[in-house]
Amino acid sequence: MIIIVTGVSGSGKTTLGSLLAKKLRLPFFDADDFHPPANIQKMSMGIPLTDQDRLPWLEHLADSMLQWENSGGGILACSALRENYRETLQVVPKIIWLHLKGSKELLHERMNNREGHYMKPGLLDSQLETWEEPEYGMHLDVSKTPETLLEEVMQLDEINACESHFGVIGMGVMGKSLALNLAENGIPTAVYNRHVPGKEEKIASTFATTNQEFPLLKGFDNLEAFIGSLAKPRKILLMIPAGAVIDQQIQQLEPMLEKGDIIIDGGNSFFEDSTRRFRALSEKELHYIPMGVSGGEEGARKGPSMMPGGNKEAYDIIAPYLKKIAAKDASGKACVSFIGPDGSGHFIKMVHNSIEYAEMQVLAETVHLMKYGLKLSYPEISKIMKSWGTEGLKSYLLDITVEILTVKEGKNFLLDLILDKAEQKGTGGWSLTTALKYHVPYSPLSEAVTARLLSSQKEDREELAGLYSHRFGAFAEDKVILLEKLKNAYTLTRIINHEVGFNLMHQVSEQENWNLDFSEISRIWTNGCIIRSSLMENMTGLFKENSSLLKTKAIKTKVKELRFDLAYIIGLGLQHAYALPVMSAAANYLFGRITSDSSANLIQAQRDFFGAHTFQRKEDPTGGYYHSDWKN
Structure with a gap:
C-alpha cells in the first residue's frame, strides 16, 4: 500500500501522513527530506523551484517508492502540485491519493506559525498558482482536525479492501504471533485457520476482530476467500503441525494457486520431507520454502531468527518482508538469511x-x-x-x-x-x-x-x-x-x-x-x-x-x-x-x-577374528585390507 498525501505547504501533509503511518503501521516519508541541497537553499531564500529543479527530486522519490512497494508500502507527504509531477510518481500500480485543500488565509496562518522550516510563507502564492486540481483521489478539508481527517481516510474502500501481501495459515501461538509481527511492521496480512465444528470455529476472523488496532490484519474462515485476498505472487506461511498435516494442506492449496506462488513452511518439519515437497512443487512451478523459525512465542512476536531454504529466487521475493519482522543482530542486520537448497532450512533448525x-x-x-x-x-x-x-x-x-x-x-x-x-x-x-x-x-x-x-x-x-x-x-x-x-x-x-x-x-x-x-x-x-x-x-x-x-x-x-x-x-x-x-x-x-591412537584397533581385530571383516595396517600407505588367521 502506497499512500501519497498532497497539498501546498502548510496544509498538514506531514501531520496527517504521520497519523496514518502510526495507524497503519507503515513507514512515513516526507518528500521535503529528498530535496537536494540546492533546492533547499533556493526555497530558504524564498525563490520558487522550477520544473527543472523538481525533476531529479521527483525521479528520486519514484525510485524510492518502488523500494517501498517491494517491502510492504509506505506513506509519502509530497506537495505534487501539478499533474505531470503526479504522473512521474505513478510508478506503482496502486496508489491511494489524498489531496489536502484549504483557504489561503488558513494556510498562510499555519505557515507563519511554523518555526525553523525552510519554506518561506511568501512562497505560498507561487504554490497556489502552480497547484492543478486533480480529478481523482480523496479530497480533504484541512479546516477539520487531523483526527477527523484520519477517521475519514480510514473509511476508504481502497484501504479496507487492499490485497494482503502475506498470508498465514494456522492460528496457534506461533502463527498468531508472527501474524501480529507482520501487521505491526506495516505488512498487510491475511490469516486463516481450519474450521472444525464444535472445536475450531471462526478462529481467524475472531483473532482479527480482537486485534482491531492492526487495521492491516484480516481474518478469513474460508480458504478460497483467504487465497483470493492475497496479492500475487501469493506468499503463504504455514504455521501448522509437521507431518501429514502439511501434505494435506498443500494438497488443498494447490488447485487454488498459480505459477510462481510461494508456500513457506514455518513449522518444524523433518528436512527430508521438506526436500521431497520442494522438488514435487517445483515440478508444478510452485515455490516451496522450508523455513526454520526460532524464538518461541516472544521471538515470533518481537523478532525471530529465521532460516529459509529451497529456492533463492522465491526467497528474494519474500526477503524484504522477513527482514522487517526478524530479530536484529548487534550491527542491526536482520537475523534471516537464505540457507541453501532443498530442505536445508529445516535441517539447520x-x-x-x-x-x-x-x-x-x-x-x-x-x-x-x-x-x-x-x-x-x-x-x-x-x-x-x-x-x-x-x-x-x-x-x-x-x-x-x-x-x-x-x-x-x-x-x-x-x-x-x-x-x-x-x-x-x-x-x-x-x-x-x-x-x-x-x-x-x-x-x-x-x-x-x-x-x-x-x-x-x-x-x-x-x-x-x-x-x-x-x-x-x-x-x-x-x-x-x-x-x-x-x-x-x-x-x-x-x-x-x-x-x-x-x-x-x-x-x-x-x-x-x-x-x-x-x-x-x-x-x-x-x-x-x-x-x-x-x-x-x-x-x-x-x-x-x-x-x-x-x-x-x-x-x-x-x-x-x-x-x-x-x-x-x-x-x-x-x-x-x-x-x-x-x-x-x-x-x-x-x-x-583429539586422540591420535585410539582403542579402535582392538575392535578391528575382534571383527576380523569372529567375522573375517579384515583390517588395515599402519605401515601400508595404500590403505589396503588384510585378514589374519588368528587361531594359528
Whole structure:
C-alpha cells in the first residue's frame, strides 16, 4: 500500500501522513527530506523551484517508492502540485491519493506559525498558482482536525479492501504471533485457520476482530476467500503441525494457486520431507520454502531468527518482508538469511533444536550439582549463574534459568513443584537418526535426548530408586574451588555441544553439496533464537576461516585450559551418584576426537577374528585390507 498525501505547504501533509503511518503501521516519508541541497537553499531564500529543479527530486522519490512497494508500502507527504509531477510518481500500480485543500488565509496562518522550516510563507502564492486540481483521489478539508481527517481516510474502500501481501495459515501461538509481527511492521496480512465444528470455529476472523488496532490484519474462515485476498505472487506461511498435516494442506492449496506462488513452511518439519515437497512443487512451478523459525512465542512476536531454504529466487521475493519482522543482530542486520537448497532450512533448525536440548540438559546437570552436591539454595545458584553471564557465558537459556530459580508459589519455589518428566517434540530424535545416517559422531547431543526419555519413566525411576536406596552425596571439597571448576566444566561442555552440532551440519552440507555458510548461520543465531549467546557471537567470526571450532586458535586455548576441570567435575559427580549424561558424553567426545591412537584397533581385530571383516595396517600407505588367521 502506497499512500501519497498532497497539498501546498502548510496544509498538514506531514501531520496527517504521520497519523496514518502510526495507524497503519507503515513507514512515513516526507518528500521535503529528498530535496537536494540546492533546492533547499533556493526555497530558504524564498525563490520558487522550477520544473527543472523538481525533476531529479521527483525521479528520486519514484525510485524510492518502488523500494517501498517491494517491502510492504509506505506513506509519502509530497506537495505534487501539478499533474505531470503526479504522473512521474505513478510508478506503482496502486496508489491511494489524498489531496489536502484549504483557504489561503488558513494556510498562510499555519505557515507563519511554523518555526525553523525552510519554506518561506511568501512562497505560498507561487504554490497556489502552480497547484492543478486533480480529478481523482480523496479530497480533504484541512479546516477539520487531523483526527477527523484520519477517521475519514480510514473509511476508504481502497484501504479496507487492499490485497494482503502475506498470508498465514494456522492460528496457534506461533502463527498468531508472527501474524501480529507482520501487521505491526506495516505488512498487510491475511490469516486463516481450519474450521472444525464444535472445536475450531471462526478462529481467524475472531483473532482479527480482537486485534482491531492492526487495521492491516484480516481474518478469513474460508480458504478460497483467504487465497483470493492475497496479492500475487501469493506468499503463504504455514504455521501448522509437521507431518501429514502439511501434505494435506498443500494438497488443498494447490488447485487454488498459480505459477510462481510461494508456500513457506514455518513449522518444524523433518528436512527430508521438506526436500521431497520442494522438488514435487517445483515440478508444478510452485515455490516451496522450508523455513526454520526460532524464538518461541516472544521471538515470533518481537523478532525471530529465521532460516529459509529451497529456492533463492522465491526467497528474494519474500526477503524484504522477513527482514522487517526478524530479530536484529548487534550491527542491526536482520537475523534471516537464505540457507541453501532443498530442505536445508529445516535441517539447520533441527540441529539448532538439538544443540538447544544439550544446552538445556547441561544447565540442568549444573544446577543439580549445585543444589545437592554443594548444598546451595536456588537464590544462591541464581546469583552465581547471573555472575557467569558477566564473565563471557551470557546466553538466553542461562538468563531464563537465573529467573526460574527465584520464582516462588506461596512459600515454595515453583521449580520444586514441577514434575521431573521432560517432554520433547521430535527434532532432537531426528538429529540423532540423521547423524547415524550420515555417520557423524553425535553422542553429547544424543545423550540430551536420552536424558529426556529416561526422565519420562518417572514411575519406573521411583521404584528403582527405592530398590537401590539411591541418594545424592554432598561434596566435601572447598566450595569456591569447586564452583570455579564447575563453571569451567559448563563452559567447555557448551563449546563441545556447539562443535558437535556444527560438525553434523558440515558433514551433511558436504555430502549434499549444500555449501552451508556456518559464519552466516551463527550470525542469524545471535539474536531471536533460543540458543543465542555470547559464544554464538564469537562463532560468527571463528567460522569465517574454519569449519571446526576445535581447529580455531581461540577454542584450542580454551580446551587446553578447561578439559581437566571438566574431567574432574564428571569424576566427582559420578563418585557421588549424579547422572551427568551430557557433561560425560562431551568429555568422551572431546578426548576421542583429539586422540591420535585410539582403542579402535582392538575392535578391528575382534571383527576380523569372529567375522573375517579384515583390517588395515599402519605401515601400508595404500590403505589396503588384510585378514589374519588368528587361531594359528
